[in-house]
Amino acid sequence: MEKEKIGMFIKELRTESRLTQKELADMVHVTDKAVSKWERGLSVPALDLFRPLAAALDVSVVELLDGQRHKEETIGLKQANAILESTIARQKKVILKKRIAFLFVSALLLVCCMICGRLLWNQGLLLDERGLVPADLFWQEQDMALDWIRYGLLLALMGITLFCGISKE
Numbered sequence: 001m002e003k004e005k006i007g008m009f010i011k012e013l014r015t016e017s018r019l020t021q022k023e024l025a026d027m028v029h030v031t032d033k034a035v036s037k038w039e040r041g042l043s044v045p046a047l048d049l050f051r052p053l054a055a056a057l058d059v060s061v062v063e064l065l066d067g068q069r070h071k072e073e074t075i076g077l078k079q080a081n082a083i084l085e086s087t088i089a090r091q092k093k094v095i096l097k098k099r100i101a102f103l104f105v106s107a108l109l110l111v112c113c114m115i116c117g118r119l120l121w122n123q124g125l126l127l128d129e130r131g132l133v134p135a136d137l138f139w140q141e142q143d144m145a146l147d148w149i150r151y152g153l154l155l156a157l158m159g160i161t162l163f164c165g166i167s168k169e
Contacts, residue, residue: 004041005067011039013057027056047091105160112156116149
């Protein structure tokens, strides 16, 4: 399954039906930017969108996955299996990438927590060393080490949020 081939096929069918990207997007409940990405070959529709997209473009799901019209009404079992296997392989790659990103972010968070804990320990700011209560750590002004830790954590969380937002398909 090639993204560019499917994208060109979607664009061809959309123009044949005299639909704008916005109209097609409204029919399948996505944004017009998503349709634009499909047509440019930057991404492909999610698996749950193929059926409504095929219905909106008046083709079969197999034709849409294959990126071309089929001259016969039916296709061979081997050809249909090949198309579906390539689709499943692509989805597995996407899932694997998301799992690796999740593990990376989790490991990064763990390292940040370990560094912050070590900094607190070295500064003598742990509860049992000075007899502080949790309220003292958050509501009283402390030395610059806590400010750097706080800013570092905020920066790490913003980076994680940005990374997750970018990696969303």
